[in-house]
Amino acid sequence: MKRLREKMPWLFAAVILIALLVYGYWPRPVLVDLAAVKRGSIAMTVDDDGETRIRERYRIAAPVTGKLLRLELHAGDRVERGTTELMQILPMDPALLDARTVAESQARLAAADAAIEESQSLLASAESAAQLAEDAYQRANALHKTKSIATSEWEEAEHDHRAAQANLRSAKFRSLVRNYERDIAKAALLKVSNFSETPTDLPFKIISPIDGAVLRVLQEDSSVVAAGTPILEIGDPRDLELQIDVLSNYAVAIEPGATVTIEHWGGPKxxxxxxxxxxxxxxxxxxALGVEEKRVRVIADFLEPWEERQTLGDGYRIEARITLRESDPQSLHVPAGAVFELAGKRYVFRSRANRVERVEVSIGDSxxxxTEIRSGLKEGDRIILHPPDTLREGDIIEAAPSSSQIDALN
Known part of the structure; x- marks a missing residue:
């Protein structure tokens, strides 16, 4: 008994050592992010940066050679058609108004007349196309209410209607500007033809051809300018469109009528x-990395009214997501970071009773x-996101606190 008592400390130390060894070598759970397999459609998109631009912008140039008086307008000032005075020009001395100047003024007037005829033809064509699109849209709208046509056909008719209305607005603006240019050319010719040896100090006034705002002032200070010198740019900030530059290999899959979602533009939604x-x-x-890329411009029209995006201006940067197609609403999908490739096959790690299980899957669109899952998983399965290289089948795992947030985003 005495010998046993003498060995007790050693036995106690041995038990503690064994316990420490067991604790040290006991497999500890690996913290992982988990997400649930869910049902829903996946949108195949092309994501790229773009910018807003005014659909119709006009650069106002000096119609005659003369002294430009200092402009009172600045970028952002509103202008009204037929009311707002854009600039004043004092014609040059009569010694410089020779036969060549008269001939140039006559040629500009003839070109303005031809441009008016062209704009009238384009306006008539746009009005006819707009009326045809309006009739088609009304018929499609009536059939869509009774579910007599497919939604895609109704959306196509709606898109054609919007595009025709936009083209009609552009044609009307173009016609207004062409008439304005003819009036200026005619007034310039009268100034030149009737200029006497004792010139008057009356300036040549240019009035705004449209309702809108000043976009840029190219020449503000008083100076002598030649005929055709750009002075300022005007346009209607309400009439905005989108310009998205996408890679050419993506552009081939984009069709007119595709939906565009604009994010991170500065607004609340x-x-x-x-x-x-x-x-x-x-x-x-x-x-930005110095790589030469072939890109294609994709032009899109806003669906929201101007009141919901009035803080957007010309040339503002946006982030656009163009939807190409969507998968079946009943298809299974998982976050793309959960799928990995091994020996030419696709796998995911599934959580089964807090242990890792490797499952081979067949994937669809991503x-x-x-990523769409066509076979191998079922709805509600918990899979591991971004599995580390050291993770193996059978390892014990534990869900990280961030898994609930990932499930909410998934």
Whole structure:
């Protein structure tokens, strides 16, 4: 008994050592982010930066050679058609008003007359197309209410109607400007033809051809300007459109009528637009990394009224997401970061009783954020996001506190 008591401290120390060894080598759970497999459609999108631009902008140039008086207008000032005075020009001395000047003024008047005829033809064509699109849209609207046509056909008719109305507005603006240019050319010719040896001090006044605002002042100070010198730019800030520069290999998949979501533009909620045209010509652009890229301009029209986006101006940067297509609303999907490739096959790690289980899956479409799962998983399964390289099948895992937030975003 005495010998046993002498060995007790050693036995106690051995038990503690064994316990420490067991504790040290006991497998500890790995903290991982988990997300649930869910049902829903996945939108295949093209995401890129773009900018707003005024649909119709006009650069006002000096109609005659003379002394430009200092402009009183500044960028942002409102202008009214037929009322707001844009600039005043004092014609040059009579010694400089020779036969060549008269001939040039006559030629500008003839060109203005021809431009008016062209604008009238375009306006008539736009009015006819707008009326045709209006009739088609009304018929499609009536059939859509009774579910007699597919939603895609109704959306196509709505898009054609919007595009025709936009083209009609542009044609009306163009016609107004052409008439304005003819009036200026005619007034300039009268000034030149009737100029006497004792010139008057009456300036040549240019009045705004449209309702809108001054976009840029190109020449503000008083100076002598030649005929055709750009002085300022005007346009209607309410009539905005989107210009999105996408890679040419993505542009081939974008069709007119595609939905565009505008995010991070500075407002409280995303805006929406529809693609009006994909320009047929690409251009070369150097990326921020110095890589030369072929890009194509995609032009889209806003769907929200101006009152919901009135803080947007010309040339503002936006982030656009163009929807190409959507998957079946009943399809399964997981975050794209959960799928990994091994020996040419696709797998995910599934959580089963807090242990890792490797599951082979068949995938469908992916937009970089979500990936469609066609087989291998079922709704509600918990899968591991961004699994580390050291994770193996059978390892014990524990959900990280951030998993609930990831589930909410998924």
């Amino acid at each position: 995303p805006l929406h637009a529809k693609v009006r045209v994909v320009e047929p010509s690409a251009f070369l652009k150097v990326s 937009n970089g954020r979500q």
